[in-house]
Amino acid sequence: xxxxxxxxxxxxxxxxxxxxxxxxxxxxxxxxxxxxxxxxxxxxxxxxxxxxxxxxxxxxxxxxxxxxxxxxxxxxxxxxxxxxxxxxxxxxxxxxxxxxxxxxxxxxxxxxxxxxxxxxxxxxxxxxxxxxxxxxxxxxxxxxxxxxxxxxxxxxxxxxxxxxxxxxxxxxxxxxxxxxxxxxxxxxxxxxxxxxxxxxxxxxxxxxxxxxxx
Amino acid sequence: xxxxxxxxxxxxxxxxxxxxxxxxxxxxxxxxxxxxxxxxxxxxxxxxxxxxxxxxxxxxxxxxxxxxxxxxxxxxxxxxxxxxxxxxxxxxxxxxxxxxxxxxxxxxxxxxxxxxxxxxxxxxxxxxxxxxxxxxxxxxxxxxxxxxxxxxxxxxxxxxxxxxxxxxxxxxxxxxxxxxxxxxxxxxxxxxxxxxxxxxxxxxxxxxxxxxxxxxxxxxxxxxxxxxxxxxxxxxxxxxxxxxxxxxxxxxxxxxxxxxxxxxxxxxxxxxxxxxxxxxxxxxxxxxxxxxxxxxxxxxxxxxxxxxxxxxxxxxxxxxxxxxxxxxxxxxxxxxxxxxxxxxxxxxxxxxxxxxxxxxxxxxxxxxxxxxxxxxxxxxxxxxxxxxxxxxxxxxxxxxxxxxxxxxxxxxxxxxxxxxxxxxxxxxxxxxxxxxxxxxxxxxxxxxxxxxxxxxxxxxxxxxxxxxxxxxxxxxxxxxxxxxxxxxxxxxxxxxxxxxxxxxxxxxxxxxxxxxxxxxxxxxxxxxxxxxxxxxxxxxxxxxxxxxxxxxxxxxxxxxxxxxxxxxxxxxxxxxxxxxxxxxxxxxxxxxxxxxxxxxxxxxxxxxxx
Numbered sequence: 001x002x003x004x005x006x007x008x009x010x011x012x013x014x015x016x017x018x019x020x021x022x023x024x025x026x027x028x029x030x031x032x033x034x035x036x037x038x039x040x041x042x043x044x045x046x047x048x049x050x051x052x053x054x055x056x057x058x059x060x061x062x063x064x065x066x067x068x069x070x071x072x073x074x075x076x077x078x079x080x081x082x083x084x085x086x087x088x089x090x091x092x093x094x095x096x097x098x099x100x101x102x103x104x105x106x107x108x109x110x111x112x113x114x115x116x117x118x119x120x121x122x123x124x125x126x127x128x129x130x131x132x133x134x135x136x137x138x139x140x141x142x143x144x145x146x147x148x149x150x151x152x153x154x155x156x157x158x159x160x161x162x163x164x165x166x167x168x169x170x171x172x173x174x175x176x177x178x179x180x181x182x183x184x185x186x187x188x189x190x191x192x193x194x195x196x197x198x199x200x201x202x203x204x205x206x207x208x209x210x211x212x213x214x
Numbered sequence: 215x216x217x218x219x220x221x222x223x224x225x226x227x228x229x230x231x232x233x234x235x236x237x238x239x240x241x242x243x244x245x246x247x248x249x250x251x252x253x254x255x256x257x258x259x260x261x262x263x264x265x266x267x268x269x270x271x272x273x274x275x276x277x278x279x280x281x282x283x284x285x286x287x288x289x290x291x292x293x294x295x296x297x298x299x300x301x302x303x304x305x306x307x308x309x310x311x312x313x314x315x316x317x318x319x320x321x322x323x324x325x326x327x328x329x330x331x332x333x334x335x336x337x338x339x340x341x342x343x344x345x346x347x348x349x350x351x352x353x354x355x356x357x358x359x360x361x362x363x364x365x366x367x368x369x370x371x372x373x374x375x376x377x378x379x380x381x382x383x384x385x386x387x388x389x390x391x392x393x394x395x396x397x398x399x400x401x402x403x404x405x406x407x408x409x410x411x412x413x414x415x416x417x418x419x420x421x422x423x424x425x426x427x428x429x430x431x432x433x434x435x436x437x438x439x440x441x442x443x444x445x446x447x448x449x450x451x452x453x454x455x456x457x458x459x460x461x462x463x464x465x466x467x468x469x470x471x472x473x474x475x476x477x478x479x480x481x482x483x484x485x486x487x488x489x490x491x492x493x494x495x496x497x498x499x500x501x502x503x504x505x506x507x508x509x510x511x512x513x514x515x516x517x518x519x520x521x522x523x524x525x526x527x528x529x530x531x532x533x534x535x536x537x538x539x540x541x542x543x544x545x546x547x548x549x550x551x552x553x554x555x556x557x558x559x560x561x562x563x564x565x566x567x568x569x570x571x572x573x574x575x576x577x578x579x580x581x582x583x584x585x586x587x588x589x590x591x592x593x594x595x596x597x598x599x600x601x602x603x604x605x606x607x608x609x610x611x612x613x614x615x616x617x618x619x620x621x622x623x624x625x626x627x628x629x630x631x632x633x634x635x636x637x638x639x640x641x642x643x644x645x646x647x648x649x650x651x652x653x654x655x656x657x658x659x660x661x662x663x664x665x666x667x668x669x670x671x672x673x674x675x676x677x678x679x680x681x682x683x684x685x686x687x688x689x690x691x692x693x694x695x696x697x698x699x700x701x702x703x704x705x706x707x708x709x710x711x712x713x714x715x716x717x718x719x720x721x722x723x724x725x726x727x728x729x730x731x732x733x734x735x736x737x738x739x740x741x742x743x744x745x746x747x748x749x750x751x752x753x754x755x756x757x758x759x760x761x762x763x764x765x766x767x768x769x770x771x772x773x774x775x776x777x778x779x780x781x782x783x784x785x786x787x788x789x790x791x792x793x794x795x796x797x798x799x800x801x802x803x804x805x806x807x808x809x810x811x812x813x814x815x816x817x818x819x820x821x822x823x824x
Contacts, residue, residue: 050253052250
């Protein structure tokens with residue numbers, strides 16, 4: 001079983017959230033005895049506010065043959081850390097049938113599906129209102145004003161250095177619950193925001209689409 | 215920025231010695247469209263400025279102030295004429311609800327909108343030919359009864375729509391309340407005459423000395439015209455129901471002013487005059503009384519103080535400057551005298567409920583006060599005179615019963631102005647009558663064309679909050695004052711009290727306008743955008759465009775928009791027009807895989823080949 005997870009996130013302002021997702025998933029996978037790898041996007045040098053940037057993770061039962069390829073070419077799971085990204089790119093590129101798309105948004109999957117390119121490849125579309133669940137006050141409640149929050153530290157000056165203290169927690173919960181890429185009980189102890197993690201397990205909006213026969 | 219890994223479209227590549235150079239600046243936007251960095255999109259969305267909203271006829275005030283700023287006076291005049299047939303009149307007489315609503319009033323002082331309107335109105339008067347043309351004739355005939363503000367406005371709009379309009383006026387001169395209710399020192403007769411001429415130039419027939427009910431009957435109107443607008447106003451003066459009110463020397467406000475206006479007045483005032491009432495007509499009567507030779511004028515009101523009087527504060531101030539005395543909290547209960555008035559009997563009184571909208575409670579127990587006078591002018595409002603109107607169209611207030619479109623049942627008769635606004639809570643002012651006339655004219659047009667009527671829409675987004683604008687762009691600046699004649703000299707003359715603005719003053723005052731919520735082509739967004747992604751050809755409102763493929767949603771333009779017309783809309787609210795970009799940040803698929811394949815064979819190569 002080989003699974004690729006690609007996280008699309010916004011440069012600088014949401015960089016750490018994306019990194020937390022891939023790091024915690026790959027660390028849990030290794031704990032479960034799998035082969036796993038997590039990496040940043042080394043290609044585009046996207047150190048600009050709001051610029052799209054990717055984080056990759058691979059989990060496999062076998063040894064990873066492509067460990068020197070720093071790009072997921074056929075992601076099975078795609079996470080959009082900020083909802084608007086659904087419009088901007090072909091993040092579905094290379095996705096094999098039976099994939100999962102997780103979006104952080106307050107909209108319903110029924111609304112968001114119209115923006116997804118090639119939704120026939122999806123087995124499920126998952127929307128989770130991570131900003132609300134994580135009760136993130138200082139930034140994500142003001143998503144409309146993102147451009148104003150120019151931290152320009154790429155996560156280096158975060159007050160909290162723990163894993164997933166904020167909106168990453170509900171997103172990790174969404175990924176793990178809907179795909180089973182790792183076990184919930186393995187990953188849960190790593191998460192700083194336990195409340196948001198548990199709440200998100202209950203509050204996912206899952207739209208089943210085209211399941212692939214096993 | 216490195217172009218390594220970038221999928222450069224064929225049309226943008228310039229191959230030179232096998233190298234594709236970095237894109238030039240001008241091609242950069244094509245190559246690196248960064249529109250997908252954006253989570254909010256700046257959108258130009260004009261809101262309604264509070265002045266436009268407050269105006270009785272919804273003049274596009276911000277619009278014409280903006281044109282005056284740029285020296286486009288004729289355009290400004292044309293814009294004002296869309297809603298207002300006689301800016302030279304309202305520029306003098308209007309109670310300017312726009313200035314009360316003006317957001318600048320919360321900042322320093324409200325814009326002197328009325329003075330600018332008068333400047334434009336006077337400019338229009340000086341034109342040999344008016345900018346307004348009659349509409350293409352549609353062969354339909356409409357009668358308008360009454361040539362006051364509402365009738366004038368309805369006739370004007372109908373003529374612009376192509377109707378053949380005839381106005382019936384019972385007085386020897388057209389103008390209605392504009393002529394009969396407003397003294398010369400506020401509105402000179404020749405200004406009004408010129409505006410009436412403009413109506414005639416539009417092809418409107420004005421028949422004076424024709425009274426509906428006497429010379430023209432309801433059935434005549436019904437038979438001879440396709441439709442009719444009744445703008446008859448309130449003609450009969452209210453009395454104070456005091457004992458001996460019929461004595462010689464007792465006058466009523468509006469007839470007093472009307473006769474002077476029409477030049478038919480035979481009134482000779484004694485030295486001591488009392489004016490009963492606390493409204494605008496009462497103030498005009500008091501000031502007119504001084505000009506008609508009275509020495510001591512006293513105003514007697516039921517209201518408890520000057521602040522309670524339903525009058526325009528500036529007019530009250532000007533009246534007090536001219537030396538009129540005020541007595542508050544008193545009602546006239548009897549007029550004493552032997553044939554001719556000698557004194558008034560006053561009792562303490564107050565409104566039993568809301569000011570000016572509830573019965574007056576007179577304290578008859580208290581000791582009456584004797585107030586010696588030679589004349590008294592009673593100005594406590596007017597009432598309708600509608601004997602000629604079929605009873606089915608009268609309502610319990612004694613005015614005309616209309617639906618919300620100003621229509622009488624399902625007839626082609628419409629009514630507008632004071633005759634329908636009395637008791638509706640709307641102040642009975644010129645500009646409100648003009649607005650009513652305008653709306654009724656448009657409704658009448660729809661009925662005759664068979665188009666369904668629509669109720670007035672309530673504007674949803676009016677800017678009242680200064681925080682929605684960027685106030686750092688507006689330095690404090692005092693209001694340009696209109697000069698007044700000195701109080702002592704104006705007491706005896708019919709010359710205009712308030713002096714007009716010069717061109718410089720009008721431009722200076724218009725320059726103070728915030729343009730609340732409306733793009734006024736200040737070019738600020740165009741200049742502050744850190745990327746060149748706001749474009750325009752001509753510097754003009756509504757011609758700015760945002761290159762959405764490139765705008766990163768940094769909000770700088772929104773924050774820096776002085777007027778607050780630019781707003782940020784979440785990108786996801788735009789559910790159409792998805793632009794999926796293949797950019798430097800979404801590299802061609804599989805590139806790294808191909809590189810990695812080569813990397814696997816690194817060990818097999820000789821060191822020098824690496």
